[in-house]
Structures are given as structure tokens and as C-alpha cells.
Amino acid sequence: MKLRRFAATMMAGLMVLSAAGCSKPADTKAPAATTQAPAATEAKTEAPAAGAEDSKEQLHIGITMQGNQSGFVQYFTSAMYEYQATKAPDINMEVVFADDDPSKQFSQVETFVSKKVDAIIMQPVDKVQGAAAVDLAYEAGIPLITINIITDSTNNTAHVGCDDVQSGVLQMQRIIDVCGENAKVGYVDAVLGHSAQVQRAEGYQKVLSENPGVELVVHDTGNWSPEESMRLVENWIQSGKEFDAILCMADCQLTGVLTAVENAGKLDNIKLAGMDCDPVIMQAIKDGKVDCSIWQDGLAQGEMALETAIKAAKGEEVSDIIIDYEVCTKDNIEKYEKLAEERDALAKKYF
Numbered sequence: 001m002k003l004r005r006f007a008a009t010m011m012a013g014l015m016v017l018s019a020a021g022c023s024k025p026a027d028t029k030a031p032a033a034t035t036q037a038p039a040a041t042e043a044k045t046e047a048p049a050a051g052a053e054d055s056k057e058q059l060h061i062g063i064t065m066q067g068n069q070s071g072f073v074q075y076f077t078s079a080m081y082e083y084q085a086t087k088a089p090d091i092n093m094e095v096v097f098a099d100d101d102p103s104k105q106f107s108q109v110e111t112f113v114s115k116k117v118d119a120i121i122m123q124p125v126d127k128v129q130g131a132a133a134v135d136l137a138y139e140a141g142i143p144l145i146t147i148n149i150i151t152d153s154t155n156n157t158a159h160v161g162c163d164d165v166q167s168g169v170l171q172m173q174r175i176i177d178v179c180g181e182n183a184k185v186g187y188v189d190a191v192l193g194h195s196a197q198v199q200r201a202e203g204y205q206k207v208l209s210e211n212p213g214v215e216l217v218v219h220d221t222g223n224w225s226p227e228e229s230m231r232l233v234e235n236w237i238q239s240g241k242e243f244d245a246i247l248c249m250a251d252c253q254l255t256g257v258l259t260a261v262e263n264a265g266k267l268d269n270i271k272l273a274g275m276d277c278d279p280v281i282m283q284a285i286k287d288g289k290v291d292c293s294i295w296q297d298g299l300a301q302g303e304m305a306l307e308t309a310i311k312a313a314k315g316e317e318v319s320d321i322i323i324d325y326e327v328c329t330k331d332n333i334e335k336y337e338k339l340a341e342e343r344d345a346l347a348k349k350y351f
Contacts, residue, residue, distance in 0.1 A: 059313045060092040061306070062112030063121040064105050066149075068097045071252075072276060072298050074347040076123065076147060079302025081350045088310060102126035109133040113140045118313035120144040121305050124151045127195050143312035147305040148298075150195045158318045160305040164196045167294050167325045168203020171247055171273050174292050174327050178271055179244040181213045186236060187247040188229050188257060189221040197221075200249050200275075217241055222253040230256030237264045245271040251278035251293055258284060277328050277336050279344065285330055295326040295336050299343055 063080065065073050077095060084093045094117070098105035102125040112120050113136060120137050122144060124130030130146075131153035137144040138155035148161045176183055187204060190197035201219075208214055218241060222229030233246060237260065246261070248254040254274035258281075261270050267289055274281050275294040284290040304321050312318045328336040 058090055058092045059119070059310060060094065060115070060117045061119050061121065061309050061313065062109075062115070062117040063093065063095045063306075064108040064112070065095065065097050065123045066105075066125050067100045068351065071278065071347065072148075072296070073097075073123065074351045075298030075343055076302035076305070078346045078350045079299040080121075080306045082346060083303045083306050088306070091310060093306075098125050100125055102129035105130070106133045106136075109136055109144075113137060113142060116140075117142060119157075119309040121147055121309050123147045124149045124195070127152050127193065127198075143309065143318075145305055145309045145312065145318075148301055157312050158308050158320050160301055160308055160321045160323075162296050162301070162323050162325050164199035165203040165206070167275055167296070168200035169207055170203075170325055170327050171200075171275065171292070171294050172204045172207040174329075175245045175247060175271060175273050176207065176211055176214055178291055181211055182215075183244040184215045184217050184242055185245045185247065186217045186233075186241070186243050187219045188232060188249065188253050189219055190249040190253070191223050192221050197249060204247070217243055222248070222256070224250060224252060226252055226254075226256030226259075228256070229253035230260045233257045233260040234264070237261070237266065243270050245273065245291075247273045249275055251276040251281040254278075254281055254290065254293075258289060262289070277340055279340060282328070282333060282337060282340060285328065285333055288330070292327055292329045295328050295339070297323050297339075299346065 063077075065077055067073060068077070080093065080095070084091060096108050098108060105122070105125045106129050109120060109122065120142055122130065122133060124133070124146060127150070130149070130151035134144055134146070134151050134153040134156045143157040146156045146159045146161070150159060150161070172185075175185060179185070189201065208216060218236060220232055222232055229248065233256075236243075246257055248257055251274040254272060255278070258272060261267055261272065271291045272289070273292050274290060275296070277293045277295045281290055281293050285293065300323050304323075308318050308321065
């Protein structure tokens with residue numbers, strides 16, 4: 001039976017990839033890895049470590065990620081490359097990117113199953129088709145670890161990620177604390193049906209139900225897109241809707257929303273909140289243009305996912321690992337700037 005472990009009980013064991021973050025023991029200042037990550041979607045297979053007797057005896061881990069254009073996907077993947085290079089050089093790690101196409105990702109899992117890999121790590125593109133991929137691996141007897149995003153299947157061996165309900169709770173509560181119990185708020189959804197969108201909205205609704213004086217003016221999807229999110233909020237403002245705050249489910253969306261609000265001359269009237277602590281948004285927090293963002297430890301998730309997959313491939317018992325979100329504001333920005341610098345440096349090393 002899988003046991004869910006929350007970061008509050010495991011933080012001491014999660015200090016590595018970020019000097020003050022929640023990660024497992026590793027070192028972002030480690031010597032340069034001997035391999036480079038692919039720039040596109042082609043599979044990458046690590047060569048056997050020097051002195052290995054037979055590559056067939058090595059563990060073969062197949063990894064399928066949403067797509068390599070997203071900064072956060074790069075954080076997860078870079079952490080895996082770093083862990084493989086510095087802590088598990090004898091494993092054969094094959095990484096592919098699904099280009100945000102659930103059908104392509106299912107095909108990639110099919111390929112891993114046909115190769116009889118020892119374990120699979122999957123960042124699901126879609127909850128439903130991702131569930132079919134999980135079930136396929138389960139039926140083949142191959143451990144599959146989901147990272148960052150869940151599916152509708154319970155047949156995954158373990159999940160490594162954060163609790164997206166918690167992120168929604170933290171973000172909405174922060175805004176209410178700042179704007180007051182009678183605040184008028186709106187929020188920009190991620191892609192509808194995406195597990196992060198569903199759970200973050202659940203977190204929003206939980207806080208709103210506890211604060212009946214707060215008015216939810218409107219919400220709609222920005223599809224993870226800064227351009228769509230900008231146009232969405234421009235339309236809201238031009239139609240006469242009034243807000244004390246607008247929340248975004250990702251900082252990539254907030255960059256567009258920030259432009260819309262700034263162009264409308266309403267930065268002094270509308271508090272803005274994001275998620276992911278993107279460098280652009282962190283600078284906007286310092287400049288007083290954005291109130292907060294939510295820190296998610298992508299490096300810890302990537303490292304822990306690979307470590308968990310290796311254990312599962314060896315037949316060891318594994319369980320879910322959930323890492324807490326944290327609120328980044330102007331008052332604590334220095335802490336997250338330091339963590340972000342280390343995170344971004346590792347991503348640049350491999351992408």
C-alpha cells in the first residue's frame with residue numbers, strides 16, 4: 001500500500017539541489033555531467049559507465065515528459081540528468097518529450113513497454129490518456145512513477161510532486177489576507193481538465209467557501225499562454241469588470257496579465273498573484289508590480305522521481321512523495337531568488 005509522505009515530515013532529508021530548498025542529498029555545484037540533454041524531442045540514451053561489464057545488466061529507465069519548452073519541465077528533467085550524472089552513472093536513462101501531445105506520450109510509453117525497460121517516469125500530458133498509459137505499464141509489470149501531475153488511474157507505482165490543492169489554498173488565502181474579506185477577485189485558469197487546473201481551482205473554492213464576503217467576479221482559461229491570458233484580462237477590464245486582485249495558475253500566464261493590467265493603468269488598484277516563481281515575475285515582485293508567487297521545488301521533484309524509479313526497478317518498496325508549496329512575497333524574496341538562481345543554472349547546464 002502506498003503511503004503519502006508530506007514535506008513537513010521529510011524536509012530534513014530533502015536538502016540538496018537547492019541550498020535552502022526541500023530536496024534529497026545532491027549538489028548543484030557538482031562537476032559537470034558527462035552528457036548533455038537533447039535540445040528537441042529525440043530520445044536520449046545514456047552510454048554505459050566506463051568499466052560496465054554489460055549494458056544489458058544496467059537498469060533501463062524510460063522517461064517521458066510533457067515537452068521541453070516549459071521552464072518547469074526543464075527543471076524536473078535537469079534534476080534527473082544531474083542525479084544520473086553524479087549519483088547513478090551506471091543506469092541507462094532514456095528521455096523523450098511528448099510535445100504536449102497525449103497520443104504521442106501514450107505511444108512513447110508503448111515503446112518503453114516493448115523495450116521492457118525496468119521502470120518508467122511519466123509527467124502526464126492528459127489525465128485520461130495518461131491513465132491509459134499507466135494501466136499499460138501496470139499490465140506489463142513495469143513500475144511507473146508519475147511526476148508533478150496525476151492521472152485518473154491508481155495503478156501508478158508512486159507519485160512524486162506537490163499538492164496542487166495546497167497551492168490554490170495558499171495563493172487565494174494570501175490575496176484575501178492582503179485585499180480583505182470583501183475583496184473582488186478573478187482568476188485565470190490553466191488548461192481546463194489538466195490535473196493542476198482542477199486541483200488549484202479546488203483550492204481556490206475551498207478558501208472562497210470559508211470567506212463568503214469575497215466575490216469571485218469571473219474566471220476563464222488562459223491555456224498556459226501569456227498571450228491568451230493577456231487578451232482574456234484585457235477583455236475583462238474593457239467590459240467594465242472591477243477587481244481587487246487577479247490570480248493566475250502559472251507565472252507564464254501572469255506575464256501576459258501583468259502587461260494587460262499595466263497597460264490599463266490599474267497596477268495600483270489590482271493585486272496580482274502567480275505560481276512558479278518565474279524570474280520575470282520575481283523581479284516584478286521586487287518592483288512592487290506583483291504581490292506574490294508560489295514556490296514549487298522542481299529540482300526536488302525531478303531528483304526524487306528518478307531515485308524512486310531506480311528503487312522500484314530494483315524491487316524495493318516505494319511510496320508517494322509530496323513536497324510543500326511555499327508563498328514568495330517581497331518580504332522573503334531573497335530566499336527564493338537564491339533558490340531560483342541555482343535552479344535556473346542547472347537548467348541552463350542541460351538545455
